[in-house]
Amino acid sequence: MSDVARAAGVSAATVSRALRGEPGVSEATRRYVTEVAKRMRYAIARDASSLAGGRRYAVAVLAADVGRGDLLAGAEGALRGAGYDVLLYVLRDADARARFFEELPLGRRVDGVLALAPDLADAEVAALASLEVPVARVREDDLRASVRTAVDHLVGLGHRDVALVLADDESYDDVLVAAGLEVRPEWTVWSSPTVAGGEQAVDALLDGERPPTAVVAVGGEVALGLLLRLRRDGREVPRDVSLVALDGGDLVRAVGVTAVEVAWRERGEHAVSALLAGLRGEEAESEPPAPRLVVRDSTGPVG
Amino acid sequence: MSDVARAAGVSAATVSRALRGEPGVSEATRRYVTEVAKRMRYAIARDASSLAGGRRYAVAVLAADVGRGDLLAGAEGALRGAGYDVLLYVLRDADARARFFEELPLGRRVDGVLALAPDLADAEVAALASLEVPVARVREDDLRASVRTAVDHLVGLGHRDVALVLADDESYDDVLVAAGLEVRPEWTVWSSPTVAGGEQAVDALLDGERPPTAVVAVGGEVALGLLLRLRRDGREVPRDVSLVALDGGDLVRAVGVTAVEVAWRERGEHAVSALLAGLRGEEAESEPPAPRLVVRDSTGPVG
DNA sequence: CTGAAAGCGCTAACAT
DNA sequence: ATGTTAGCGCTTTCAG
Numbered sequence: 001m002s003d004v005a006r007a008a009g010v011s012a013a014t015v016s017r018a019l020r021g022e023p024g025v026s027e028a029t030r031r032y033v034t035e036v037a038k039r040m041r042y043a044i045a046r047d048a049s050s051l052a053g054g055r056r057y058a059v060a061v062l063a064a065d066v067g068r069g070d071l072l073a074g075a076e077g078a079l080r081g082a083g084y085d086v087l088l089y090v091l092r093d094a095d096a097r098a099r100f101f102e103e104l105p106l107g108r109r110v111d112g113v114l115a116l117a118p119d120l121a122d123a124e125v126a127a128l129a130s131l132e133v134p135v136a137r138v139r140e141d142d143l144r145a146s147v148r149t150a151v152d153h154l155v156g157l158g159h160r161d162v163a164l165v166l167a168d169d170e171s172y173d174d175v176l177v178a179a180g181l182e183v184r185p186e187w188t189v190w191s192s193p194t195v196a197g198g199e200q201a202v203d204a205l206l207d208g209e210r211p212p213t214a215v216v217a218v219g220g221e222v223a224l225g226l227l228l229r230l231r232r233d234g235r236e237v238p239r240d241v242s243l244v245a246l247d248g249g250d251l252v253r254a255v256g257v258t259a260v261e262v263a264w265r266e267r268g269e270h271a272v273s274a275l276l277a278g279l280r281g282e283e284a285e286s287e288p289p290a291p292r293l294v295v296r297d298s299t300g301p302v303g
Numbered sequence: 304m305s306d307v308a309r310a311a312g313v314s315a316a317t318v319s320r321a322l323r324g325e326p327g328v329s330e331a332t333r334r335y336v337t338e339v340a341k342r343m344r345y346a347i348a349r350d351a352s353s354l355a356g357g358r359r360y361a362v363a364v365l366a367a368d369v370g371r372g373d374l375l376a377g378a379e380g381a382l383r384g385a386g387y388d389v390l391l392y393v394l395r396d397a398d399a400r401a402r403f404f405e406e407l408p409l410g411r412r413v414d415g416v417l418a419l420a421p422d423l424a425d426a427e428v429a430a431l432a433s434l435e436v437p438v439a440r441v442r443e444d445d446l447r448a449s450v451r452t453a454v455d456h457l458v459g460l461g462h463r464d465v466a467l468v469l470a471d472d473e474s475y476d477d478v479l480v481a482a483g484l485e486v487r488p489e490w491t492v493w494s495s496p497t498v499a500g501g502e503q504a505v506d507a508l509l510d511g512e513r514p515p516t517a518v519v520a521v522g523g524e525v526a527l528g529l530l531l532r533l534r535r536d537g538r539e540v541p542r543d544v545s546l547v548a549l550d551g552g553d554l555v556r557a558v559g560v561t562a563v564e565v566a567w568r569e570r571g572e573h574a575v576s577a578l579l580a581g582l583r584g585e586e587a588e589s590e591p592p593a594p595r596l597v598v599r600d601s602t603g604p605v606g
Numbered sequence: 607c608t609g610a611a612a613g614c615g616c617t618a619a620c621a622t
Numbered sequence: 623a624t625g626t627t628a629g630c631g632c633t634t635t636c637a638g
Contacts, residue, residue, distance in 0.1 A: 001615065011625045016617060026623060044409045047353040048615035051630045056350070061391070069372055076393040088364070088391040090379040107346050195557050221557050228558070232534055253396050254498050254554055255531070304631065314609045320635060329607060351631035354614045
C-alpha cells in the first residue's frame with residue numbers, strides 16, 4: 001500500500017480511505033488513487049485490514065448438504081455482491097456436525113453466520129449465538145403454503161376431487177376445506193418418500209369407487225412413482241388424472257410434472273439480506289419468498 | 304495470546320509454537336500450554352497469524368455450479384481436514400465468471416486454488432497461474448472409461464447386441480470392438496440430453512429389424528426417457544432390454560437404473576490431495592478415481 | 607528449549 | 623482533506 005501511496009503522492013492513510021470508499025477524501029484524489037492502484041494491480045491485504053480494522057469481510061455459510069445447490073449459489077452471489085467472502089462449512093453428517101459445534105472454529109474469523117442447515121437443534125442455535133456475531137437462518141419449509149398453491153391451481157382447472165400423497169403424518173384437510181373441496185379420508189395417503197412409495201400410492205388412491213381427478217404429491221420421488229405407475233396402468237396424465245409435485249427438483253422438471261417449487265436461489269438471497277441487516281445493526285425481518293407454481297405438462301382441466 | 308502466555312507462565316512465542324505444533328518446545332510445555340489454551344477457549348487469530356506468518360490457511364474453491372454437490376462436499380471435507388478454510392467462489396454464469404477473472408480477488412488471500420469448474424479457458428488457467436499459488440483442477444470427464452465399464456457389465460450378462468445413445472457426436476465403436484461386439488451403425492444414435500430425446504431414441508433403436516438387447520445412454524434425462532418410453536411400449540426392463548446410464552445422478556438412482564457413476568466425492572478429495580501436494584512443493588500426479596458401476600434393476604441377463 | 611524484540615500491512619485517532 | 627502516529631495479534635529471527 002505504501003508503494004501505491006508513494007506512486008500517487010499521498011499517504012497510506014489516504015490510499016486506505018480512498019480504496020475503501022471512506023468519506024474524507026476528495027473525489028479527485030479518490031479517483032486518482034483508485035486508478036493508480038488498479039494500474040499497479042494492488043489490492044488491499046485482507047488480513048492486515050481485518051487485524052487493524054476489526055472487521056473481517058467474511059461470512060461463514062453453514063450447509064447441511066450441498067444438495068440444494070441453488071440455495072448456496074444464491075447466498076454466495078448475494079454475499080459476494082455485498083463485499084463479503086464466503087467461508088463454506090459443510091455439515092455433512094452427524095459427526096462433522098458435532099465436531100463443528102464443539103470446536104466452533106469461527107471465533108474472530110467472520111463478521112456473520114448464515115446457517116443453511118434447516119434443522120438446527122436449540123443447543124446449536126445457542127452455540128452460534130455465543131459467537132456474538134449476527135446469525136441468519138434459512139428455516140425448514142412450511143408446506144402448507146405450497147399445498148394451498150397446488151390446490152388453487154387444480155381448482156382453477158376445475159378439479160373438485162383432489163387427493164394428497166404426503167410424507168410424515170401431516171394433514172392438510174383444512175386447506176382442502178378452505179378451497180371448498182370435499183374431504184374424503186381415502187384421498188389422503190401417506191407414502192415413503194421413494195418412487196416405490198409413489199407407485200403404491202396409486203393403488204390406494206385409484207382403486208376406490210370414486211377416484212380423485214387430481215393428485216398432489218410431496219417430493220420428486222413420490223411424484224415420479226405416481227407418474228410411472230399411472231402410465232403403466234394405461235392412464236394418461238393429465239387427461240385421466242392431473243399431478244402436482246411439491247418441490248420435486250430435477251426429478252419432476254425432467255419429466256414435465258407441474259410443481260410448486262421453493263425458490264431456492266431467492267431464499268438464499270433473502271437470507272443474506274437479513275444477515276446484512278443484522279450486520280448493519282438493524283433487525284429487518286421480512287417473509288422469505290413464497291414457493292411458486294411451475295406449470296408443466298402434468299396438469300390439465302378436469303376431464 | 305498474551306493472556307494464555309501469562310496464565311501458563313510462558314512467553315507468547317512459546318504459546319505460538321506450542322499451539323501450532325512447531326518444533327522447539329518440550330512435550331511437557333506443549334501439553335500444558337495446549338491445556339491452558341483450551342480451558343481459556345483461546346484460538347489463534349487467523350488474521351494476525353497470516354499477517355505475521357505469511358501463510359493464509361485458506362484455499363479458494365471455484366465452482367462452476369454447485370450442482371455436483373458431492374464434488375464440493377468432498378473437497379471441503381478434505382481441505383477442512385488438512386486445516387484449511389474454504390473460500391467459495393461460485394462462477395455461476397458467463398458474467399460472474401468474467402468478473403471473477405478480471406478482478407481475480409484472490410491475491411494474498413489464499414494459499415492455493417481448487418478449480419472445480421471443469422471447462423476453464425486457456426486464458427483463465429493462465430490467470431490462475433499468475434496468482435503464484437498452487438492450483439489444482441478437476442477436469443472434464445473422459446466418458447470412454449465409463450462406456451467401457453458399462454459395456455463390460457453388459458457383456459458379462461451375455462449381451463452381444465449393445466446400442467449407444469450419445470450426446471455430441473462422439474463415437475465409441477472402438478470400445479465395442481475391443482469388447483468383441485458387433486458394431487452396427489444403427490446401434491449408435493445421438494440424442495439431445497433430455498427426456499424427450501431419450502424417448503425418441505427408442506424409436507430409432509428398437510424399430511429396426513434387429514433391435515439391440517441392451518442400451519447404454521449418456522445422462523440421466525436420456526436414460527429416463529428411454530425407460531419411460533420402453534415401459535409405455537410395453538417392453539419390460541430388463542427382461543426385454545437392459546439399460547445402463549452414464550452418470551445420471553439422482554434421476555436414475557430414483558428409478559433404479561443401473562449406472563456408471565462418477566465418484567464425485569472422491570474426485571473432490573483426490574483433487575485436494577493434489578493441491579496439498581502442491582502446497583508442500585511436491586508434484587505428485589496421480590489418476591483420479593475411476594467411475595464405478597452401480598448395478599440396480601435395469602440390467603439383467605440377455606434373453 | 608525458551609524469551610525479547612522487531613515487524614507483517616493495514617486502520618483509526620489525532621493532528622494539521 | 624490529508625498526514626502522522628500507534629497499535630491490531632501474531633510469527634520469527636536472534637539471544638540466552
